[in-house]
Amino acid sequence: MNYRIKHRITRRQSLKLIGATLAAVTLPTASLLADKGEMRQKAFAGTDKKLPVIGMGTWRTFNVGNDPQLLDARTEVVKAFFDHGGGLIDSSPMYGSAPDVMGYALQQLGTPESLFAAEKVWSPAGGSTREQVAELKERWKVEHFDLVQVHNLADWREHLAALQEMKAEGNIRHVGITTSHGRRHSEIEQIMTSEDIDFVQLTYNITHREAENRLLPLAEERGIGVIANRPYDGGSLIKNLKRRDAPLPEWANEECGCTTWADFLLKFIVSHPAITCAIPATTQVEHMRENMRAGHSPMPSPDARQRMTDYIGSL
Amino acid sequence: MNEWTSYQLQDFIPFTAEVYFRLLERMGETFWPLHLLTLALGAATLALALKHRTRLACLLPAPLWAFVAVAFFIQRYAALNWAGGYAGDTFIAQAVLLVVIALTGWGMDKTPSRTSPPVVMGIAIALFGLILMPLMAPLSGGSWYQTEVFGIHADPTAVTTLGLALIMLRGFALWIAAIIPALWLVVSGLTLQALDSTGSVVLFAVLAITLVGLVWKSIKPKR
Numbered sequence: 114m115n116y117r118i119k120h121r122i123t124r125r126q127s128l129k130l131i132g133a134t135l136a137a138v139t140l141p142t143a144s145l146l147a148d149k150g151e152m153r154q155k156a157f158a159g160t161d162k163k164l165p166v167i168g169m170g171t172w173r174t175f176n177v178g179n180d181p182q183l184l185d186a187r188t189e190v191v192k193a194f195f196d197h198g199g200g201l202i203d204s205s206p207m208y209g210s211a212p213d214v215m216g217y218a219l220q221q222l223g224t225p226e227s228l229f230a231a232e233k234v235w236s237p238a239g240g241s242t243r244e245q246v247a248e249l250k251e252r253w254k255v256e257h258f259d260l261v262q263v264h265n266l267a268d269w270r271e272h273l274a275a276l277q278e279m280k281a282e283g284n285i286r287h288v289g290i291t292t293s294h295g296r297r298h299s300e301i302e303q304i305m306t307s308e309d310i311d312f313v314q315l316t317y318n319i320t321h322r323e324a325e326n327r328l329l330p331l332a333e334e335r336g337i338g339v340i341a342n343r344p345y346d347g348g349s350l351i352k353n354l355k356r357r358d359a360p361l362p363e364w365a366n367e368e369c370g371c372t373t374w375a376d377f378l379l380k381f382i383v384s385h386p387a388i389t390c391a392i393p394a395t396t397q398v399e400h401m402r403e404n405m406r407a408g409h410s411p412m413p414s415p416d417a418r419q420r421m422t423d424y425i426g427s428l
Numbered sequence: 429m430n431e432w433t434s435y436q437l438q439d440f441i442p443f444t445a446e447v448y449f450r451l452l453e454r455m456g457e458t459f460w461p462l463h464l465l466t467l468a469l470g471a472a473t474l475a476l477a478l479k480h481r482t483r484l485a486c487l488l489p490a491p492l493w494a495f496v497a498v499a500f501f502i503q504r505y506a507a508l509n510w511a512g513g514y515a516g517d518t519f520i521a522q523a524v525l526l527v528v529i530a531l532t533g534w535g536m537d538k539t540p541s542r543t544s545p546p547v548v549m550g551i552a553i554a555l556f557g558l559i560l561m562p563l564m565a566p567l568s569g570g571s572w573y574q575t576e577v578f579g580i581h582a583d584p585t586a587v588t589t590l591g592l593a594l595i596m597l598r599g600f601a602l603w604i605a606a607i608i609p610a611l612w613l614v615v616s617g618l619t620l621q622a623l624d625s626t627g628s629v630v631l632f633a634v635l636a637i638t639l640v641g642l643v644w645k646s647i648k649p650k651r
Contacts, residue, residue: 172442173441173442173443173444174444176442176443176444176447176508177443177447177450177508178447178451178504178507178508179507180447180450180451180454182450183446183447183450207442207510208442209442209443209507209508209509209510210507210508213507237510238510294434294435294439295434296434347436347438347439396444396446
């Protein structure tokens with residue numbers, strides 16, 4: 114009994130012990146999160162699967178041919194993408210050598226579990242839907258694609274029917290359609306209503322918000338994931354803001370942690386409830402890091418989003 | 429939204445300026461010192477054209493057009509742009525056309541006056557393509573490997589050929605021989621413009637002078 118009394122720990126000691134235990138349990142996790150970032154993720158296509166809200170596009174930026182110097186430079190960009198919690202990478206047979214460059218990068222880096230490989234079929238590339246997908250798998254050096262989309266609706270009926278068959282066979286995981294620059298929205302709406310698709314890819318950014326009217330509400334209603342392309346409007350948004358020497362408003366930092374224009378423009382996009390992810394493209398590791406930081410909390414509230422559009426409109 | 433008005437020039441250029449200029453540089457790295465031979469062939473062609481040895485002058489650039497078609501367009505540029513293979517085919521067609529003109533003597537201006545304005549324009553354009561275009565990259569701070577050279581790169585090959593055509597050919601043959609080089613300069617000029625390169629201005633200026641020369645030579649009765 115005395116022994117027990119002698120070794121009874123005090124309240125202060127127990128609090129310290131609990132504190133130390135909590136620290137021991139949580140510190141490694143905290144440091145891991147600090148390394149990898151706390152990228153927001155969103156469920157998609159009516160499933161419980163989640164995707165990081167910042168993905169990566171490859172139009173123009175990853176079309177480097179077989180130049181060894183540029184192949185290595187783009188591999189570093191892909192490495193930074195995955196180091197910061199990236200998932201979806203989008204390419205197309207229209208993007209020249211971009212699928213081959215992805216294959217080179219994945220061969221150098223290994224294929225991370227977080228990779229969500231998104232490709233497209235594009236009629237002018239030639240060959241049937243199945244032939245195109247098979248060739249693209251070889252170029253990416255992947256076992257399967259997580260998503261294959263019909264590029265710019267070209268021959269969409271034939272391609273989509275074939276992609277649905279491939280999905281049913283388990284050759285690809287999801288199917289989708291794409292457009293850009295606000296083109297053919299009424300046809301996109303019709304397909305979203307009548308066809309069983311998992312994703313739609315369209316242009317949505319702070320100056321091109323046509324999709325808010327019908328397509329984004331429809332995507333929410335139908336449980337269709339939305340990939341936002343041209344988040345910087347092909348680079349012109351950032352270029353114009355820098356040319357005007359426009360100041361990043363202080364309230365944007367206070368309300369949603371925006372410290373760069375990349376934060377401001379990307380957080381606006383991915384905070385829309387219907388948007389699954391945005392796919393900025395870059396050739397620079399530093400720009401990739403900036404893009405990825407935009408996927409971290411906090412995100413703008415609906416009021417803050419309105420303030421953001423008003424601010425950009427006032428410039 | 430009107431679909432066509434939504435397109436910009438940049439939407440048709442699937443690579444960045446960095447990649448395009450590295451491609452030109454890699455051509456230089458890979459084929460040096462072939463540049464010396466192609467430049468010598470270019471200079472010899474100009475000399476032959478001015479000495480009225482027009483058949484041989486037409487024949488000499490033909491293999492260089494075929495070389496640019498294969499080495500530049502089909503083997504390299506096509507990896508960046510799906511249309512590159514078609515551009516290669518048109519360059520081969522130009523090579524064949526030059527051979528046909530050389531063999532048949534079709535449309536040859538056998539006694540061009542060195543003082544006639546279209547011929548002076550042709551000489552100036554050919555010298556620009558042979559001498560000044562290779563110097564533009566080093567003079568603007570680039571490396572020697574970035575120099576674009578007649579017979580290795582597409583732009584100086586097209587420019588020099590336009591100048592030679594103005595000297596050597598006349599009538600319908602002159603226009604036919606100018607179509608492919610001129611079309612390439614339009615494509616290349618628009619590409620450089622989309623890549624924010626001032627080189628586009630140079631190519632459009634050459635095109636404008638060529639057009640003046642073509643019209644002048646077509647409407648001015650031969651002596």
